[in-house]
Amino acid sequence: MNFPILRYTSLLMNSITTLDDLWMGRPRSIAVGLLESDGHHAIVDPGPGSTLDTLHQQLRARGLGVGDLDAMLLTHIHLDHAGATGALVRENPRLAVYVHKNGAPHVIDPSKLLASAERLWPNELQRLFGEALPVPAENLRILEGGENLKLGSRKVEVVYTPGHASHHVSYFDKTEGVAFVGDTAGVHIEGNSFVMPATPPPDIDLGIWDTSFAAILERKPTRLFLTHFGYSDNPSEHILLFRERLHRWAALTAEILRRAASDSAAMDSFMSATYAEISEHLPAGEAEHYAFSAGLNLSFLGLARYLRKRATAAS
Numbered sequence: 001m002n003f004p005i006l007r008y009t010s011l012l013m014n015s016i017t018t019l020d021d022l023w024m025g026r027p028r029s030i031a032v033g034l035l036e037s038d039g040h041h042a043i044v045d046p047g048p049g050s051t052l053d054t055l056h057q058q059l060r061a062r063g064l065g066v067g068d069l070d071a072m073l074l075t076h077i078h079l080d081h082a083g084a085t086g087a088l089v090r091e092n093p094r095l096a097v098y099v100h101k102n103g104a105p106h107v108i109d110p111s112k113l114l115a116s117a118e119r120l121w122p123n124e125l126q127r128l129f130g131e132a133l134p135v136p137a138e139n140l141r142i143l144e145g146g147e148n149l150k151l152g153s154r155k156v157e158v159v160y161t162p163g164h165a166s167h168h169v170s171y172f173d174k175t176e177g178v179a180f181v182g183d184t185a186g187v188h189i190e191g192n193s194f195v196m197p198a199t200p201p202p203d204i205d206l207g208i209w210d211t212s213f214a215a216i217l218e219r220k221p222t223r224l225f226l227t228h229f230g231y232s233d234n235p236s237e238h239i240l241l242f243r244e245r246l247h248r249w250a251a252l253t254a255e256i257l258r259r260a261a262s263d264s265a266a267m268d269s270f271m272s273a274t275y276a277e278i279s280e281h282l283p284a285g286e287a288e289h290y291a292f293s294a295g296l297n298l299s300f301l302g303l304a305r306y307l308r309k310r311a312t313a314a315s
C-alpha cells in the first residue's frame with residue numbers, strides 16, 4: 001500500500017541543484033552542481049577556497065553539511081573550479097575526489113599549479129582564490145574517461161573532454177540528460193544567449209577541443225551545465241556558436257600578434273576588439289560580468305601561447 005509514497009519519496013531524492021558560490025561577491029559567476037540521489041550527495045566543482053563560507057551556507061540552507069557529502073566530481077583542477085577541494089577533504093576525510101589522471105598529481109601537490117597561477121595573477125591569489133590545500137592521494141579516484149559512476153541511483157558517465165585543459169573531463173548524467181561540461185563549452189551566463197570562450201594558459205588546444213564537442217553532442221544531452229554559469233538549454237546550438245567564436249578569436253589573436261609592436265599592445269588590441277564584440281550582444285553590466293568570469297585577458301595569453309607553440313612545432 002505504501003508503494004506510491006515510497007516511489008514519490010525516491011523521486012524527490014533525485015535532484016540537481018545549482019549552488020551559487022558568489023565568487024568575489026558576484027552572483028552568477030561560479031556555479032556548483034549539487035547532485036542528490038537516494039541519500040548520496042555529490043558536488044561537481046566546489047569552486048575556489050575563497051568561497052568556502054558561501055558553499056557552507058548554501059549547503060546549510062538545504063539542510064546539509066560538508067560531512068554529508070560523499071563525492072567531489074572535478075571537471076578540471078583550475079583554482080576557480082577545484083581550489084576548495086583540499087579544505088573540504090580536511091573537513092570530511094571520507095570524501096571521494098574524482099579527477100583526471102593528468103590533473104591528479106597537482107591536487108596531491110598544488111605547488112606547481114599555484115606557482116603558475118601566481119604568474120597569471122601576481123599578488124592576487126589569496127584574494128581571488130583563497131587557500132588551495134593538498135588532497136591526500138587516498139581520497140582520489142583517478143579517471144581517464146569512459147568510466148561509469150553510480151552515485152546513489154544516478155548513473156554518470158565520465159567523458160574525456162580536453163581543449164580548455166588537457167586534464168578536463170565532463171560528467172554526463174544519464175538519468176537526467178545533463179552534461180556537466182565545466183569550461184569545455186565556454187562561458188554562458190544563465191538568462192543570456194551569448195556564449196564566449198575562456199582560453200587561459202597553459203594548455204588549451206583547439207584541435208583536440210573539436211573531438212570534445214563531438215563527444216558531448218554524441219551523447220545528446222538535453223542541457224549543458226556550465227561552471228560559468230548554470231544551464232544552457234540548447235546544447236547543439238550552444239556548441240556551434242561557441243566553436244565559431246573560439247576559432248574566430250584564435251584567428252583574431254594570430255592577426256594581432258602579426259601586427260602588434262609588443263605583447264602588451266597585442267593584449268590591448270585583443271581586449272578592445274573582443275570587448276566591443278561582447279558589448280554588441282550584451283548590456284554593459286553583463287558584458288563586464290562575462291569578461292570578468294571568463295578572464296578575458298587570460299584568454300588572450302592562452303591563445304597567444306597556443307599559437308606560438310603550434311608555430312614552433314611546425315617549423
Ligand SMILES: [Zn+2]
Binds near residue numbers: 080081227228
Ligand atoms: Zn573556469
